[in-house]
Amino acid sequence: MAQNSSKPLPYPPPRSGNAGASFQIHKRYLAHLDVSSNIVKANAWIESMKASSPTNTRPSSAIISSPAIVDEAHIAWIGKHPSALDQFEEIIGASKGKQIVMFLDYDGTLSPIVDDPDRAFMSDTMRAAVRDVASYFPTSIISGRCRDKVYSFVRLAELYYAGSHGMDIKGPVKGTKNTKSKTKAVLFQPASEFLPMINEVFNLLLEKTKSTPGAKVENNKFCVSVHFRCVDEKKWSSLAEEVRSVLKEYPKLRITQGRKVLEIRPTIKWDKGKALEFLLESLGFADCEHVLPVYIGDDRTDEDAFKVLRDKGQGIGILVSKFPKDTSASYSLQEPTEVMDFLHRLVDWKRKL
Ligand SMILES: O=P(O)(O)OC[C@H]1O[C@H](O[C@H]2O[C@H](CO)[C@@H](O)[C@H](O)[C@H]2O)[C@H](O)[C@@H](O)[C@@H]1O
Numbered sequence: 001m002a003q004n005s006s007k008p009l010p011y012p013p014p015r016s017g018n019a020g021a022s023f024q025i026h027k028r029y030l031a032h033l034d035v036s037s038n039i040v041k042a043n044a045w046i047e048s049m050k051a052s053s054p055t056n057t058r059p060s061s062a063i064i065s066s067p068a069i070v071d072e073a074h075i076a077w078i079g080k081h082p083s084a085l086d087q088f089e090e091i092i093g094a095s096k097g098k099q100i101v102m103f104l105d106y107d108g109t110l111s112p113i114v115d116d117p118d119r120a121f122m123s124d125t126m127r128a129a130v131r132d133v134a135s136y137f138p139t140s141i142i143s144g145r146c147r148d149k150v151y152s153f154v155r156l157a158e159l160y161y162a163g164s165h166g167m168d169i170k171g172p173v174k175g176t177k178n179t180k181s182k183t184k185a186v187l188f189q190p191a192s193e194f195l196p197m198i199n200e201v202f203n204l205l206l207e208k209t210k211s212t213p214g215a216k217v218e219n220n221k222f223c224v225s226v227h228f229r230c231v232d233e234k235k236w237s238s239l240a241e242e243v244r245s246v247l248k249e250y251p252k253l254r255i256t257q258g259r260k261v262l263e264i265r266p267t268i269k270w271d272k273g274k275a276l277e278f279l280l281e282s283l284g285f286a287d288c289e290h291v292l293p294v295y296i297g298d299d300r301t302d303e304d305a306f307k308v309l310r311d312k313g314q315g316i317g318i319l320v321s322k323f324p325k326d327t328s329a330s331y332s333l334q335e336p337t338e339v340m341d342f343l344h345r346l347v348d349w350k351r352k353l
Helices: 018-022 027-033 042-052 067-080 088-094 124-136 147-154 192-209 233-247 272-282 300-312 336-352
Strands: 099-104 139-142 160-163 168-170 216-219 224-227 253-258 261-266 291-297 316-320 331-333
Touching: 042 233, 042 253, 042 261, 088 336, 099 124, 099 272, 124 139, 124 336, 139 272, 147 160, 147 168, 160 272, 168 272, 192 216, 192 224, 192 233, 192 253, 192 261, 233 253, 233 261, 253 300, 272 291, 272 300, 291 300, 300 316, 316 336, 331 336
Parallel strands: 099 139, 099 291, 139 160, 291 316, 316 331
Antiparallel strands: 160 168, 216 224, 224 261, 253 261
């Protein structure tokens, strides 16, 4: 059994460099965070949701055997996924002779995580940073949210939007100066046949969960989110069981976990990674060597996009996280304010060219 410890964890986690390379990361710690199956039992969902969005910046003491191990884990993790701000020159170096194309997740990346999903507003300064970035580089928002909802938060008409985890893609009507092809209004909805089923399940989940204080069900058009953030943790198992009991009648739907949320979506082979590939193609960069996709995201569903970039050996994945997570991203940023700093640096660099 792991022991509790009173020694505070370093915050912010150490940033600089190669010190971490010599440490072996604590395997049990990361293994705990890695749940690769999409359909897992209710308890595993719960553990995964807790791990992906801890209530404070300290990893759960239940999975750490000593503070020294936590320090080592942090340092080793930063060694493997260094700050995209610290390594800015390296990232820029990789873009030489290439067109940077930006992909940005919304919640936890452009807006801080808050209790009420309807109030996850983006700051005006972040909006200005995204607008500036989009004036130099083709830019897409890829979100688990319903596309209209994420647009209502971002309100920038010049961007591409991929809502419902990439199952609802729409481009700007006008082409931008950065696109290689003459851009037509892109619209792609690979899961449209699931719409009636998703609505049915949304209503069933609303009914089923209404007796659980704090539970919230959100209709994201081609998927549904069941929020646990405001539910007493003692009730998480029964809430997860309610979700599972509804879903067992719908074998064509699957459940994935995010930050204190269960996400119900069609079983089709489509995710944020596929959306990234689709958007690159729509922008005229399919099989192109002269493109550098940069994807920034904070959640488990963003891993599909990080993995596409890693498997292609092309592009830059940046995970937004304050604590070690198993990830296919190469770099890290700690929180949305660091994302904004990174966007500013990109724009400043481009303006000086
Ligand atoms: O792909 P994303 O844009 O990151 O969307 C994933 C989910 O984000 C939202 O939930 C998360 O943010 C909420 C607001 O900060 C927070 O209350 C919740 O606990 C987080 O899970 C959104 O509401 C979900 O529908 C998305 O699936």
